Amino acid sequence: MSGAVSSYTTRHLQALFGAAGRLVRSPLATLLTLIVIGVALALPAGLALFVNNLRVATGDLSNTVDFTVHFKLGTPLERVRQIASSAAERPGVASVTVTTADEALEEFKQASGFGDALAALKDNPLPHHLTVKPNRNASGPAEVESLRRYFAAFPEVEIVQLDLDWVRRLHSLLEVLRRSLWVIVAVLGLAVLAVIGNTIRLEIQQRRPEIEVTKLVGGSNAFVRRPFLYTGIFYGLGGALFAALIVVGGMAYLDQAVQELAAQYGGGFRMVGLGPQGLGILAGIGVVLGWFGALISTGRHLRRIEPRA
Amino acid sequence: MIVFDNVAKRYPNGREALAGVSFNIQPGEFVFLTGRSGAGKSSVLKLIALLERPTRGTVTVGGQNTSKLRSGKIPAYRRAIGVVFQDHKLLLDRPIYDNVALPLVVAGTPYKEVDRRVRAALDQVGLLGRERSAPTELSVGEQQRVGIARAVISKPQLLIADEPTGNLDPALAVEVMLVFKRFQEVGVTVVIASHDPHLVETFGEREIVLDGGRLAADTLHAAAAKRMTATAPRLADLPDIRT
Numbered sequence: 315m316s317g318a319v320s321s322y323t324t325r326h327l328q329a330l331f332g333a334a335g336r337l338v339r340s341p342l343a344t345l346l347t348l349i350v351i352g353v354a355l356a357l358p359a360g361l362a363l364f365v366n367n368l369r370v371a372t373g374d375l376s377n378t379v380d381f382t383v384h385f386k387l388g389t390p391l392e393r394v395r396q397i398a399s400s401a402a403e404r405p406g407v408a409s410v411t412v413t414t415a416d417e418a419l420e421e422f423k424q425a426s427g428f429g430d431a432l433a434a435l436k437d438n439p440l441p442h443h444l445t446v447k448p449n450r451n452a453s454g455p456a457e458v459e460s461l462r463r464y465f466a467a468f469p470e471v472e473i474v475q476l477d478l479d480w481v482r483r484l485h486s487l488l489e490v491l492r493r494s495l496w497v498i499v500a501v502l503g504l505a506v507l508a509v510i511g512n513t514i515r516l517e518i519q520q521r522r523p524e525i526e527v528t529k530l531v532g533g534s535n536a537f538v539r540r541p542f543l544y545t546g547i548f549y550g551l552g553g554a555l556f557a558a559l560i561v562v563g564g565m566a567y568l569d570q571a572v573q574e575l576a577a578q579y580g581g582g583f584r585m586v587g588l589g590p591q592g593l594g595i596l597a598g599i600g601v602v603l604g605w606f607g608a609l610i611s612t613g614r615h616l617r618r619i620e621p622r623a
Numbered sequence: 624m625i626v627f628d629n630v631a632k633r634y635p636n637g638r639e640a641l642a643g644v645s646f647n648i649q650p651g652e653f654v655f656l657t658g659r660s661g662a663g664k665s666s667v668l669k670l671i672a673l674l675e676r677p678t679r680g681t682v683t684v685g686g687q688n689t690s691k692l693r694s695g696k697i698p699a700y701r702r703a704i705g706v707v708f709q710d711h712k713l714l715l716d717r718p719i720y721d722n723v724a725l726p727l728v729v730a731g732t733p734y735k736e737v738d739r740r741v742r743a744a745l746d747q748v749g750l751l752g753r754e755r756s757a758p759t760e761l762s763v764g765e766q767q768r769v770g771i772a773r774a775v776i777s778k779p780q781l782l783i784a785d786e787p788t789g790n791l792d793p794a795l796a797v798e799v800m801l802v803f804k805r806f807q808e809v810g811v812t813v814v815i816a817s818h819d820p821h822l823v824e825t826f827g828e829r830e831i832v833l834d835g836g837r838l839a840a841d842t843l844h845a846a847a848a849k850r851m852t853a854t855a856p857r858l859a860d861l862p863d864i865r866t
Contacts (some may be wrong), residue, residue: 321731321732321733322731324731324733324734325731328728523714524714526712527712527713527714527725528725528729529698529701530672530674530701530706530712531701531702531706531725531726531729531773532698532699532700532701532702532703532726532729532730532777533698533725533729534695534698534699534729535698537698537729620674621674
């Protein structure tokens with residue numbers, strides 16, 4: 315049993331080192347192939363990071379957007395406080411602040427500069443109002459809308475003021491970006507498959523005599539195919555590392571500009587990088603694409619090579 | 624060991640290489656396959672090595688009907704047969720060692736074992752110490768012997784060779800034939816296609832003559848076999864091959 319396992323391992327190690335050696339022996343061709351695959355993988359990886367960062371950034375922004383619930387004039391303060399405290403219990407609500415009519419008037423006086431004119435009024439024209447801050451994880455348009463309905467349902471509530479439109483637009487935009495990401499992933503994934511498949515095809519043609527002789531002395535299709543599969547995996551993995559370099563380099567270049575932009579929105583936003591997880595996913599996609607491209611190519615071209623004496 | 628039963632082979636281009644050939648080769652025989660070029664010698668060898676399948680009739684090798692062998696089993700079948708080609712089919716960009724080791728490598732033999740057997744095989748053909756040479760650094764006769772080392776490294780019970788001395792001068796041809804002869808002496812069945820009547824006369828025990836795709840003669844060279852005993856002491860000087 316251990317003999318069978320070690321012979322299996324031996325064969326794989328042979329194929330692995332054989333493939334690696336062949337790639338190293340033609341460094342320029344290998345490098346060019348890796349760059350092509352790297353660029354093809356860097357585009358979707360970069361876009362995925364962009365969408366991810368945008369989501370994190372707008373998550374912060376929509377969190378800073380509160381909405382205001384205005385009560386009808388003459389609603390007793392007791393009732394307002396009651397609604398405020400029960401609303402604060404709701405999931406999706408981070409905090410509810412009560413502003414009484416008097417406080418509102420005071421604020422308005424100071425903010426507007428109409429202090430004297432307002433002093434001439436006999437009654438306070440302003441109603442009590444609540445400032446509601448939605449939870450960070452419940453700031454999507456649907457959650458905010460259901461919160462709005464909740465407050466609007468009270469007969470005492472005059473109007474719920476919130477600017478949902480831009481939140482909605484932003485989320486639609488993110489959705490469009492996310493879907494185009496999948497389209498790009500699919501298209502460029504195909505491109506990577508084609509590049510690797512074609513590279514392997516050329517190598518198969520180049521090594522045709524060797525393949526014939528190998529089959530002649532009893533090499534199975536699996537044996538002949540194995541080094542090509544490893545070659546594909548190496549191409550995919552190397553391409554993924556190139557893509558990671560491109561993405562990391564691009565982010566380093568953008569970092570300064572993004573910091574300045576974020577500062578203007580008053581946020582201490584920091585870009586989310588690839589991270590070990592992203593790097594793992596990228597490498598995994600590279601390996602799978604490389605292996606699959608090689609599998610398709612060998613499946614199409616290797617079988618046709620049969621030894622002729 | 625090898626049974627041809629009314630075998631015909633017609634190639635896709637319409638050429639009929641064999642038209643109903645029957646013969647039977649016993650284990651341990653040393654057989655020459657002769658005839659003019661185009662007589663069907665190569666086709667017989669290709670059918671044995673399963674590079675081709677018969678159009679009609681059956682080819683049975685080691686009890687296995689080759690027409691009934693599934694394609695997935697062909698590699699294992701080929702590993703059990705040693706084949707020597709006229710153009711030796713060596714990989715010119717690989718050292719001798721890699722060329723000889725190839726049949727063991729495809730079989731997944733452990734490295735230590737490969738190493739030992741490559742040296743033993745090269746020793747048998749008198750090329751020990753040339754492991755690191757490139758095939759192009761060797762003479763034609765030496766290249767042919769590398770081909771033989773590769774063919775025998777898996778210790779096959781059947782060794783077939785297509786004009787193995789075709790490119791060699793008479794002295795080298797005899798040298799290569801002696802190598803084949805030694806394998807037969809340890810029980811390996813040897814089938815050699817050759818159009819060199821001198822060699823057949825010197826070494827031949829049995830000669831199957833083909834003509835135009837048909838069996839023309841199947842003769843035993845009793846006299847030649849006797850002459851062979853004269854060379855026996857020389858053979859004994861060569862290293863043991865079954866190590």
